[in-house]
Amino acid sequence: MSFEWRTDEEQGWTEEDKPKTTAVSQPFLRRRWRFLLVLLVSVTAVWLAVQWQINQRVELATVEVESELLATHNFLLQTAVDRDEDLFRANLSGRDPGWEEVQKTLLSEGLLLDRPMLGWQHEPTQERLTPEDVTFNLTPDLRGAELLYPQNYAITLPDGVTETVTLQQTAVYREGNTRWLYAPPFDDFxxxxxxxxxxxxxxxxxxxxxxxxxxxxxxxxxxxxxxxxxxxxxxxxxxxxxxxxxxxxxxxxxxxxxxxxxxxxxxxxxxxxxxxxxxxxxxxxxxxxxxxxxxxxxxxxxxxxTDYDCCRHQLFFRAVRDYQLAQLGLQAWPLEPTMYSQILANGFDGDVLSHWTRRWQEAPPQFLQVWMIEDPDPIWQQVYMLVEYVAGQETAVSPTQMMRLLNRNSYQGWLADVLLAEYDAPLFSTQFLEYIYAQSQDGQLASPPIPFPNEQIIAVCTDTEINASRNRVYAYDLASRSWAERLTAIDMTLGGYVSTVDGVHYIVSENEFEGSLATYQFYLVEGEEPVLLEETTVNSSQEHFIYYDLLKFGDEMKVLRYEYDQGDFSYILRSVACPTAGCPETEFSGILTFSPDGAYVIEHIPVDEIQMATLDLTEASFEATLYSADKEFRRPLGTHRIIRWLNDQQYGFVQEDGNGWQLFTATFPNSEFTPLFNKVDIQAAVNDDVELAQPNFILLPSSDDLLLYAQGITNRETIAYLIRVQLTEDLSAVEQVELLWEGAFSSIASVSPDGRYLMLADYNFLSSS
Structure with a gap:
């Protein structure tokens, strides 16, 4: 088969006969187009109506689904807040058994909403979530949904301020047979x-x-x-x-x-x-x-x-870690001035070696958690204070190295390695306690609460670094806050004792020993020229000794010479202006107690033998006589226990009777003693099973409060009690009794001039503190 192509020029086109057409009228065409247009509009209207109905049904269904989801989620949140495991479990999807078990565990351990490991605490709101709070993302078949909703947390910022922060949480739900169920995320989530x-x-x-x-x-x-x-x-x-x-x-x-x-x-x-x-x-x-x-x-x-061996000495590790987190700006350092004040109020004495054995060896698990521990025992605060103090010492190793050294078996060894050769336990305790006070509320006052007195603090220190121990005397000037050594101009070894009450006059003793003989020289030092008061030699094998001291009553200074020889007492008072033998003096033959102003003195001549080794005067009886300081006035007071002054006019003593002990008082010039209170009145302040021994007492300055020190004896131990007795203004009756403190101490050593602070002493035959 072939084709023969010819051009137009080679052969013309054959003309075909065209069919004959009949013309259509214009009205018919217009009617046809109107019909089609009406049909199209009708179809469109029907389609739009159907779509509108569909959208309405979808919107209604969506609103209904969202409403059901919101109600379910609010209910689920409430069961989580209430930690109602039964109701919570009923709203969980069983699609993933492993996920379901995790959710149950989170609820039971309080971790479904709270984030304690992050230091966050969930803040439930009073109001339920509303549709405006929540974003719903529904699946096309409306059988699954994601809910995005706000959740509030209380969070402590690095500057220590607690704020509320809102984060967006996500919850996934699937439709169950009868209700919506809290479910694991979708596969492509x-x-x-x-x-x-x-x-x-x-x-x-x-x-x-x-x-x-x-x-x-x-x-x-x-x-x-x-x-x-x-x-x-x-x-x-x-x-x-x-x-x-x-x-x-x-x-x-x-x-x-x-x-x-x-x-x-x-x-x-x-x-x-x-x-x-x-x-x-x-x-x-x-x-x-x-x-x-x-x-x-x-x-x-x-x-x-740091190769930390988890989890040894965890409280110390946590404290060092938190110190470095604070350095990095990630976390607030938790100590506040009130905590330092509270530690001091609780009686912490700075002796880290006697407090923390158990905490070093072991600690409850919460001590390792990142969030702040709610520990009723403030020992964690002491450890944080210790880390803060040690980290600030020039000789200390870095905090990171402190962590490496936590492989030591004791905190004594840890401290020694952390502070290198500079660690001295007694000195460290003192300096640590000073640091705590400096950080406390009182220590951070811009100025003292009352003006400093125009005086100096005198410290007599024993230098034990040389073969024969000697004393050094230092004065601290409160105005310039500087130390200066005293008594450097005198040619003396200061090998004996040094005593002063005003920082100007000093009693200094020098000692020489040869066999059983002891030779003492006593000097009064004022300025650069010491005045020899006495040189004496005694046999140290006998109960015989002498010492000098200074007494200050107002502006008057007295030199007191005390001698005890085989049961005999001798007290001699001389003026500082003429302190040597041959000068005017007043002599007494018993133990003396002076009125606060020095105008009167009570002399106690022992009726029974006194054990001078312990100077226990509690059980001794004395013939008591009231004198003026110059002995021109004299009044016998009878046989009593040791009598102590309450103020310049009143004095008292404790006496045993058939019903226990009583405190009797008298007011000068009347020497008649009347009972003020007895053991039964004070017993209510301590436990009933405690047997209170005879107390010692002092009147607090500038108040009507009497302070009692008494030993309490139980069937297991002996406890020392400090009891405050509030008296009426004339000190004639008791208004209130209050237990201040109980612990281990032997006496009240001194009281501050304003009566706010006490110095307690604990003595035994081996040591004193």
Whole structure:
């Protein structure tokens, strides 16, 4: 078969006959087009009506579904707040049994809403969530949904201020047979995994949380870089790389809640992904989220880089860790001035060696948690104060090195290694106590509560670094806050005792020993010329001794010579202006108690033998006589126990009778003693099973309060009690009895001039403090 092509020019076209047509009228065409147009409009109207009805039904169905979901979720949140396990379990999807069991465990352990491991506390609201609060993302078949809703947390910021932060939470629901059920995420919920490598930190996260995770990757990497640069002795090697995985499995909360997992994680750390924690809605929310991750990461890095043996001495580890977290700006340092004040009020004496054996060896698990411990025992505060104080010492090692040294078996050894050769236990205790006071509310006052007196503080210190111990005298000037050594101009060894009451006049003794003989020289020093008061030699094997002292009554200064020889007492008073033998003097033959102004003195001549080794005068009886200081006035007071002055006019003593002891008082010039109170009146302040022995007493300055010191004897132990007795203004009757303190002490050594502070002393045959 072939074709022969011809052009128009070669052969013309054959003309075919055209069919004949009949013309249609214009009115008919117009009618036809109108019909078609009406038909099209009708169809469109019907279609739109059907679509509108469909949309209305979908919208109604959607509103109904959202309403049901909101009611279900509000109910679920309330069961979580109430921790009602039965109701909560009834609203869980059983699609994933493992996920379901994790949710039950989170509820039972209080972790479904609260985030204690992050330092966050859920704040339930009074109002239920409304449709305006929640974003609903429904599946096309309306059988599944994601709910995005706000949740509030109380969070402590690094500056110590507690604020409320709102984060966006996500909940997934599936339609069950009869109701909506709280369910695990859909299969495509998280998306693919993403790996982001920084300089030192590799962050692994899912596509869903990429918007926040990308920012976290940069900031967490910068944190570890900062730690390596700023934390001395962290020793970040060239090969250091930390892998952090933002886990999507909710059981990561259980893993994170056991802080040992973080401390043992090494360079691989699992943390909950932001969707599980709560997505930030603003910069403040992101800052909170970042610090939560940063604290966990920093804790893991510190434990890893210091080879911490988890979990030895955990309270000390936590304190050093928190100190460094505060340095990095991640966490507030928890100590406040009120805490230092409370420690002092509780009687802490600075002696770290006698308080913390059990806490060093073991501590409750909550001491390792990241959040602030609610410990009724303030010993955790003492440990934090110790770390704060030690870290500020020039000779101390770095906080990071302190962590490495926690492998020591005792805190004594730890402190010695931390402070290197500068550690001296008694000195450390004193300085530590001074530091605590300086940080307390009183210690931080801009100025003293009352003006300092125009006087000096005198310290007599024993130098034990030389072969023969000697004393050094220092004066502290309150105005200039400076120390100056005294008595440096006199040519004396100061090997005996040094005594002063005004910082101007000193009694100084020098000693020489040869066999059983002891030779003493006593001097009065005022300025640079010592005045020899007496030189005497005594046989040290006999009960015979002499000493001099100074007494100050107002502006008058007295020299007191005291001698005890085989049961005989001798007291001699001389004026400082003429203190040597041959000068005018007043002599007494018994133990003396002076009125506060020095105008009167009560002489006690023993009726029974006194044990001078212990100077126990409690049970001794005396013939008491009241004298004026110059002995021109004399009045016998009878046979009594030792009589003590309450003020310049009143005095009293404690006496045993058939019903126990009583306190009797008298007022000068009347010498008749009348009972003020007895043992029964005071017993109510202590336990009924305590047998109160005879007390010693003093009247507090500038008050009507009598202070009693008494030993309380039980069937197990002896306890010392400090009891305040509030008297009427004329000191004739008792108004109130109050137990101030109980513990181990032997006497009230002194009272501050305003009566606010006491110095207690504890004496025994081996030591005194």
């Amino acid at each position: 998280w998306g693919e995994w993403v790996t982001d490598e920084g300089e030192l930190v590799t962050l692994i996260y899912t596509e869903r949380d990429a918007s926040v995770a990308e920012r976290l990757a940069v900031d967490l990497d910068a944190l570890v870089v900062q730690m390596c640069a700023e934390l001395v002795d962290l020793n970040c090697g060239v090969g250091l790389r930390i892998h952090v995985r933002l886990d999507t499995n909710p059981d990561v909360w259980l893993w994170l809640n056991d802080v040992e997992n973080v401390l043992k994680a090494g360079p691989r750390l699992n943390l909950p992904t932001p969707t599980l924690v709560g997505m930030p809605t603003d910069d403040a929310g992101y800052d909170v989220l970042y610090r939560a991750y940063a604290v966990e990461l920093a804790t893991a890095v510190l434990a890893y880089q």
